[in-house]
Amino acid sequence: MSNxxxxxxxxxxxxxxxxxxxxxxxLIIAVILIAFSIFPVLWIVSASFDNANxxxxxxxxxxxxxxxxYQRLFNKDPNFSFGELKYWTWLxxxxxxxxxxxxxxxxxxxxxxxxxxxxxxxGRVPILKSILLIQVFPNLLALVATFALVSNIGNIVPALxxxxxAGLIMVYLGGSxxxxxxxxxxxxxxxxxxxxxxxxxxxxxxxxxxTKLILPLMRPILVTIGILSFIGTYGDFLMARVLLNDxxxxxxxxxxxxxxxxxxDKKWGVFAAGALIGALPIMLLYFLLQDQIVGGLTRxxxxx
Amino acid sequence: xxxxxxSEGKPVPKKFTLTTVLWKILxxxxxxxxxxxxxxxxxxxxxxxxxxVGIIVVGFNIIFTLDKGYPFRxxxxxxxxxxxxxxxxxxxxxxxxxxxxxxxxxxxKKQALAQIQKVTYLPEDAKTYSWTAxxxxxxxxxxxxxxxxxxxxxxxxxxEEIIPAKPGDPGIGEADTKGIPVSLEGYTRLxxxxxxxxxxxxxxxxxxxxxxxxxIRTSKEAAELELRYKYDExxxxxxxxxxxxxxxxxxxxxxxxxxxxxxxGFRATVGWKxxxxxxxxPALRGPLLTMLIWNFxxxxxxxxTTFALGLAxxxxxxxxxxxxxxxxxxxxxxxxxxxxxxxxxxxxGMFNTEFGVINxxxxxxxxxxxxxxxxxxxxxxxxxLVNLWLGFPYMMLITSGALQSIPSExxxxxxxxxxxxxxxxxxxxxxxxxxxxxxxxxxxYVFNFNNFNLIYLLLGGGPPIPGxxxxxxxxxxxxxxxxxxxxxxxGRGVRxxxxxxxxxxxxxxxxxxxxxxxxxxxMWEEVxxxx
Numbered sequence: 003m004s005n006x007x008x009x010x011x012x013x014x015x016x017x018x019x020x021x022x023x024x025x026x027x028x029l030i031i032a033v034i035l036i037a038f039s040i041f042p043v044l045w046i047v048s049a050s051f052d053n054a055n056x057x058x059x060x061x062x063x064x065x066x067x068x069x070x071x072y073q074r075l076f077n078k079d080p081n082f083s084f085g086e087l088k089y090w091t092w093l094x095x096x097x098x099x100x101x102x103x104x105x106x107x108x109x110x111x112x113x114x115x116x117x118x119x120x121x122x123x124x125g126r127v128p129i130l131k132s133i134l135l136i137q138v139f140p141n142l143l144a145l146v147a148t149f150a151l152v153s154n155i156g157n158i159v160p161a162l163x164x165x166x167x168a169g170l171i172m173v174y175l176g177g178s179x180x181x182x183x184x185x186x187x188x189x190x191x192x193x194x195x196x197x198x199x200x201x202x203x204x205x206x207x208x209x210x211x212x213t214k215l216i217l218p219l220m221r222p223i224l225v226t227i228g229i230l231s232f233i234g235t236y237g238d239f240l241m242a243r244v245l246l247n248d249x250x251x252x253x254x255x256x257x258x259x260x261x262x263x264x265x266x267d268k269k270w271g272v273f274a275a276g277a278l279i280g281a282l283p284i285m286l287l288y289f290l291l292q293d294q295i296v297g298g299l300t301r302x303x304x305x306x
Numbered sequence: 307x308x309x310x311x312x313s314e315g316k317p318v319p320k321k322f323t324l325t326t327v328l329w330k331i332l333x334x335x336x337x338x339x340x341x342x343x344x345x346x347x348x349x350x351x352x353x354x355x356x357x358x359v360g361i362i363v364v365g366f367n368i369i370f371t372l373d374k375g376y377p378f379r380x381x382x383x384x385x386x387x388x389x390x391x392x393x394x395x396x397x398x399x400x401x402x403x404x405x406x407x408x409x410x411x412x413x414x415k416k417q418a419l420a421q422i423q424k425v426t427y428l429p430e431d432a433k434t435y436s437w438t439a440x441x442x443x444x445x446x447x448x449x450x451x452x453x454x455x456x457x458x459x460x461x462x463x464x465x466e467e468i469i470p471a472k473p474g475d476p477g478i479g480e481a482d483t484k485g486i487p488v489s490l491e492g493y494t495r496l497x498x499x500x501x502x503x504x505x506x507x508x509x510x511x512x513x514x515x516x517x518x519x520x521x522i523r524t525s526k527e528a529a530e531l532e533l534r535y536k537y538d539e540x541x542x543x544x545x546x547x548x549x550x551x552x553x554x555x556x557x558x559x560x561x562x563x564x565x566x567x568x569x570x571g572f573r574a575t576v577g578w579k580x581x582x583x584x585x586x587x588p589a590l591r592g593p594l595l596t597m598l599i600w601n602f603x604x605x606x607x608x609x610x611t612t613f614a615l616g617l618a619x620x621x622x623x624x625x626x627x628x629x630x631x632x633x634x635x636x637x638x639x640x641x642x643x644x645x646x647x648x649x650x651x652x653x654x655g656m657f658n659t660e661f662g663v664i665n666x667x668x669x670x671x672x673x674x675x676x677x678x679x680x681x682x683x684x685x686x687x688x689x690x691l692v693n694l695w696l697g698f699p700y701m702m703l704i705t706s707g708a709l710q711s712i713p714s715e716x717x718x719x720x721x722x723x724x725x726x727x728x729x730x731x732x733x734x735x736x737x738x739x740x741x742x743x744x745x746x747x748x749x750x751y752v753f754n755f756n757n758f759n760l761i762y763l764l765l766g767g768g769p770p771i772p773g774x775x776x777x778x779x780x781x782x783x784x785x786x787x788x789x790x791x792x793x794x795x796x797g798r799g800v801r802x803x804x805x806x807x808x809x810x811x812x813x814x815x816x817x818x819x820x821x822x823x824x825x826x827x828x829m830w831e832e833v834x835x836x837x
Contacts, residue, residue: 025629028622032630035619036637038695042652043640045663049655058661114381123377129385136392138820142756142785143812144395146792146805147402151395154355158346176391179384237645239759244793255647259763262654267661277652281644288643289636 046274055271071271084269086249089276092257095167099253100235103171107178108228112220114179115186116212120198137180141173142240148173149244170245174235182227189223190216226294233284254280333370337363351414354401358394362386396813402806403580407573409799411558418572419537422560424515426531427548428523435520437528438486439501440493448493449512450486451520451528462512462520535568544568580807589775596771600686601783605754608693609747615694616701617739620709642699650763653692657764680769682780689781693760708742748823752816761786784812
């Protein structure tokens with residue numbers, strides 16, 4: 003009897019030991035993985051506060067710490083000149099283009115979703131399915147044709163052509179419905195129709211139902227989609243690179259790429275400062291709204 | 307809005323309220339702008355653009371005037387943008403793929419002809435004038451012309467009609483002894499010596515181009531220019547008026563029998579030429595094949611590595627009550643929260659062969675370091691490594707969600723049956739996981755198949771493939787190659803036609819992968835149930 007109890011006790015303690023050992027190993031792996039995932043961030047933070055502004059001499063703890071790179075970034079250092087450095091303009095352009103595109107894109111998508119969710123008409127299902135099929139081919143695949151199209155439009159209406167933010171936003175809008183229409187419509191479908199039917203009986207028209215009843219209930223999903231759309235546009239490089247050719251029109255992503263031309267290693271610290279300022283708002287958005295974004299992400303992705 | 311105002315089948319006459327009137331005015335204004343745009347497009351030779359805008363204008367009119375169009379009013383704007391900037395470019399790509407659009411052929415035929423038909427020449431037997439020049443303080447010139455045959459006098463300015471004039475007319479000064487005005491309003495007269503020494507004057511065409519223009523020929527004489535090229539629409543040929551040469555339209559360039567050409571050329575269809583070139587030119591085909599193979603390897607390895615790491619993390623830290631679980635997951639999510647363009651540029655600096663932190667560390671530790679930018683194998687390794695960093699948090703997110711949805715009873719049953727940890731993973735976890743995240747993995751594959759930002763921003767597609775006809779590197783993928791062809795040809799001239807032909811290849815591949823995705827997963831069915 004005591005024998006069995008002893009064996010049992012030994013077994014239990016060894017299992018406990020095994021478990022603890024396993025946790026310890028996994029914690030060590032976690033440290034390594036975390037080092038891998040945050041090293042570039044630490045490295046760029048350190049570079050931005052290293053007054054030497056050089057790739058070659060940088061170490062993790064800056065030898066010559068200070069905020070010189072930030073002064074250089076905003077052209078406050080007369081000894082540092084970098085021809086087309088217009089950081090504030092780029093950042094503002096990015097915020098402007100992404101903001102306008104987000105507001106227009108979300109409005110267009112939500113209105114269309116109302117028709118698909120609440121109205122019954124011929125062509126509803128084929129159109130919905132076609133949108134799903136078309137978004138398989140985002141306009142970045144038709145890069146050259148998109149460029150030619152905007153260039154041609156610009157020869158007729160210069161304000162919508164190449165090197166204009168309006169032209170860029172129109173191209174972004176072309177892809178906005180494909181991305182989110184299913185998501186928004188799916189969410190709208192979960193709002194019971196009884197609500198709007200009783201409103202219709204009371205004499206409300208579609209527009210009133212849409213703005214007064216549906217939209218307030220859609221707030222959470224619209225915020226999520228809006229933020230995802232903002233982040234997506236903010237981070238776009240290719241279309242902005244192709245359609246904008248004047249450094250005062252650049253978005254931040256296009257502007258940051260300028261640092262890599264010529265001697266990247268001599269502008270490293272200033273680049274680091276610019277990269278950090280450009281990335282921080284997006285990182286904050288992600289962490290503040292982590293749950294909503296992850297939810298929207300997986301749902302949207304599964305739906306297409 | 308007048309919506310379905312019919313009760314019991316009897317159409318009720320529409321009421322003309324303020325909104326319906328405003329609505330009509332709005333539609334009319336839209337139509338006016340649309341028609342204006344179409345007319346402009348046609349005058350520039352953009353027939354395709356005119357057609358698509360025409361479709362949108364007609365569509366809007368149907369949607370906004372007929373009651374049946376009511377549901378479509380809610381999506382009219384969205385559909386218009388979709389049509390114009392997503393669907394139309396796909397068809398336009400196909401069209402451009404069959405043209406020679408690119409350097410030397412950038413204009414439409416209409417635009418090119420308009421330029422060609424303005425070209426003038428000085429015929430031997432031209433009507434001649436003796437001239438006197440005047441200059442304004444801004445540097446504009448004017449000529450006083452005396453017809454050598456009949457003594458008539460004219461005033462000529464660049465870009466303005468040549469008009470008969472007399473000294474003493476409004477704005478024209480009094481005549482000197484030779485009958486030439488001493489001054490013009492806003493201009494001062496140049497002395498014969500000043501005029502003869504002036505380098506600008508002989509290059510200026512006075513009068514309206516395409517109509518009557520006069521150019522200075524010698525220090526004494528100016529002559530009337532004549533149009534050099536005459537276009538014959540019926541035969542699609544151009545005749546050179548100066549020597550009688552006949553130019554035929556040969557694939558977007560007017561060319562004589564013995565090979566003389568007129569610039570500019572224009573966009574013209576060339577059949578399968580772009581495709582033939584891809585398959586026939588060894589300098590194009592070789593690098594393209596290298597690139598295509600890499601284009602399939604890269605997303606495969608990317609998806610495998612990111613999925614493996616993301617899944618491993620999910621499994622390791624999935625357990626309830628694992629210490630610091632939340633903190634670990636948050637820190638591991640960081641790469642996902644930084645705009646990828648910024649991350650890639652940071653990695654570019656860290657991978658710098660001479661000064662980057664990675665190579666400095668490697669040299670300190672083991673004494674050697676790869677040349678990331680010049681050795682194909684290491685360049686590709688760098689690309690995969692950076693993409694692992696960029697992509698594993700996403701895989702972590704989607705797999706940890708999917709793991710939680712696998713019922714724990716299955717595992718308990720497997721343990722009872724004596725299955726080991728590995729067996730449980732390979733026989734239960736992975737198959738069940740793949741069912742739910744499979745479509746996402748294929749989407750991730752397609753995304754990486756076209757991951758322009760990573761390829762272009764990390765190493766610029768390099769190292770270059772030696773002997774390639776156009777700019778191409780060992781890490782280049784189709785989309786970055788197309789970008790280079792069209793926008794960064796490196797002195798070789800942009801080739802939109804060839805680039806679009808390549809884009810069609812991209813469409814076919816992406817389309818095929820997606821077809822596979824819909825065919826072998828239940829995505830399409832799931833979607834069809836949800837409409």
